[in-house]
Amino acid sequence: MFCFQCEQTAGGKGCMGRAGVCGKPADTAALQDKLTGALIGLARAAEGNRPTESSDRVMLAGLFTTVTNVNFNSETVAEMTEKVHLETERLVPRCGSCAAHCSRNDDYDMNGLWNADEDIRSLKSLILFGLRGMAAYAYHALVLGYSDREVNDFFYEALLAIGKDNNTMETLLPLVLRTGEVNLRCMELLDRANTETYGTPEPTAVSFKVEKGPFIVISGHDLRDLKLLLEQSAGRGVNVYTHGEMLPAHAYPELKKYPHLKGNFGTAWQNQQREFADIPAPILFTTNCLMPVKPSYADRVFTTEVVSFPGLVHIGEDKDFAPVIERAIALGGWSEDKNFTGINGGGGTVTGFGHGAVLASAEKIVAAVKAGAISRFFLVGGCDGAKPGRNYYTEFVKKCPADTVILTLACGKYRFNDLDLGTVDGFPRIMDMGQCNDAYGAIRVATALAEAFKCGVNDLPLSLVLSWYEQKAVCILLTLLHLGIKNILLGPTLPAFVSPNVLNFLVEHYGIAPTSTPEADLKKILG
Template sequence: MERKMFCFQCEQTAACTGCTGKAGVCGKTADVAQLQDELTGALIGLARATDGGMQATPEAWRLMIEGLFTTVTNVNFNEKTIRELIGRVHAEKAQLVPDCSSCAAPCGRTSDYDMNLLWSADEDIRSLKSLVLFGVRGMAAYAHHAMVLGYTDDEVNRFFAKALFAIGEDWGMEELLPIVMEVGEKNLKCMALLDKANTESYGTPIPVTVPLTVEKGPFIVVSGHDLHDLKLLLEQTEGKGINIYTHGEMLPAHGYPELKRYSQLKGNFGTAWQNQQKEFAELPAPVLFTTNCLMPPKASYADRVFTTSVVSYPEMMHIGEDKDFTPVIEKALELGGYSEDKPFTGINGGSTVMTGFARGTVLGVADQVIEAVKSGAIRHFFLVAGCDGARPSRNYYTEFVKQTPADTVVLTLACGKYRFNDIDLGTIDGLPRLMDVGQCNDAYSAIQIAVALADAFGCGVNDLPLSMVLSWYEQKAVCILLTLLYLGIKNIRLGPTLPTFISPNVLNYLVENYGIAPITTPEEDLEALLKYSNSTL
């Protein structure tokens, strides 16, 4: 019997309704999609067994975080590893409720949840539960990055159990809406935890110009988000004559002092994740994927792809928990890299990009920023941020940034910035008009910048001359959006399409209460957003 799937968790889902055939747009098969549903159902069973988190063990928290992260788009395409993880979840649940399986009365309180019940539910219930599920999947990615650095938060962990439990319950909109908003609240704590983990481990990011030229000789490209894996690779390649280049969301690593001090961390290769199949095709170097953003590798470079952590793809070399990157290093030496320095450019022809404008840097010149606003030199701030993707309509973000007036500042973060981060927008009173705050989780930094400016002007964040123009693709964008809503931030522009899993009634609620609107054209949106200027401060 041919198995079909149902998945609508990413922005590029088929026909903007859901992937329902033999494979998803992301490349995962129907079998993998089914196993990811089984894993999610098992995690809900585990959450039930923890009694709201009160009976959870460190291993139970680890499994919830790892399991949810595994189901994020473009992370795991491997049936074998997902089955193994399901087995580990069942084993941990058996430890928590050892007599459950032998009970003659199947109360179902710790049974696995059938995800078909969710996908076939009333559209509003399905919408709210999807917001919770996809939100905690994204949040789990951040919790995982912090966890590998030794940072955890009991309140965040307990919420994973609470959210999973809620998904399995027969609750109505009144019970589910507060859980949706709580995803935003707890994700803020989770992003703060990861921010602390990163800055205490690697220092406070500082602005840095990153070249896009690849120097001659052996090199390794590192993709994903996990700074811990990058640090370990830098340690293991020191003195070996191998250069390291970041890719995708790893670009902000160049701003961290403890990573920047490694001389072999040279620059950035390529653009956003969706271009990898073209950009890696002739690459004379291995690529290490540390977290999500993996696309099914083409045959032309499949033998040069390595995965680690929760990332997995059938028949790809996987670096286990020992984090011995010897196979990657040997492959780099074998391939040899380019025989001469190889210049590359960004999408708009630039040969360098900048990063490192986290809150420490921006707030370090807060007086200068405030004075520029008061004098009228800075009229407006735009946060143009989020995920990138393949739809041609995403060119909107390039055109929007190009058309921002010379007296405005653009803050950006996440991989959507590759649409425009090589454009030189110039400066205002010595301040760059384009500032890259960092990875998607560095939305925390952007929030802290906005809060600090609001405090300085004695107003609310919604009263600042600040507009948010966001792009989404996968589940981390969902939890960040919910965090912004939890903070009461209004009038966000969202694109390139609105999430398929948001029902008309739920969308109407978000529009009425938060003013969320879809993007239109750069010209129309700029005109509308610039009507609010610093003259009101």
């Protein structure tokens, strides 16, 4: 196998051998390459044809399946590949009678990408991994009934380009930035889907205490799955707790109204093997961030949508969560309340500072900055991960001056979201803006503040200190580059798939730099 799409890739170069660092077996990784090649074949078939709603859904689900920590099951990956082949043949049937082979619906051999010139491979990887992350966002919107023809068409266009052998850096660089541009549109689509379906998030305190009695832990990003679980478990005496990226769900009015949505259990995704080891409750995974499931708790883990792991019970398209609910009742939960804490000892956190809530106070924020009460905003967020060195983000936040505000989003916030840093001019110093896809909200806030101050985003008292792990972080980074945002600090390591020449381009044109130490980086930022 060969894979270097996530931050923890072996040796900072690429996973090879029998398994990846994420725990994915080599045969499953090879099948995911075949799935990607089949998706490029689908894009070839769509050239000159109109994709259908069915082919769009398969395109999004197929790309989503290849995101890190989503699918560890060779059988279901192969089934997804077959679905792609069926959609391809619907667009361009395999005639089998031509004297000259036209290749209109052939799969792409991914070795052509992995063995390409390193700069071409680097740019194509940026596009491909960005597409995978964007597909996750588009899929979440799709299940809520929201789609965008321009966004969907771009998946075919970009995959078609990846499958061509005559690319140059000059032809690929614009497509890299175009990926970021389309992802911005995609994130806006998902933001609209979530807020129009569940209401505008509002600041909400979330406890880390688990009450006695039966309960369910739900992880991932899919708010629709949470809503269905809450509906089906209402009145059954079963409480529901979020985990990982599901934490921001507590801020949505249409979800908050369920009294048995109690709080949040556990921290970020990479701690789940320890945190789930002995809890007397089932866990439902709705999207990515699944780690290889240990035998000690495998009988309590359920999956749905594109998430899959061998041997686990999978909830299909009927979304009947009765097996999860019945398992919770059978396990019974704890006999008394359990008080848990975050990694810094705090007993809870506050979420819900989306762009709706923050921009409602825009005039006060601008006044506080002009008066000197708030000196700077730091956006400290992104993916968390297991590699040593990520305590950098905890220490960075702790060392930020008392007159600064930390905006945060995605699971990187678990490094510090239970800290009590107090307030500045009436505003909490830590504002959790939501999930990784809520980066759109951070962009909305930044652009609104730039308009208020009559300056560019790069001239704002705003610094971006980002952590990354997987492909959704890649597409967000490409969106920031598309917007021309500069001087981003990125860590804990730079992507292995970025070649020296491509890195030099990013440094020269955008000022991207790796994180160093909290003290040195703060000194550099604050002068």
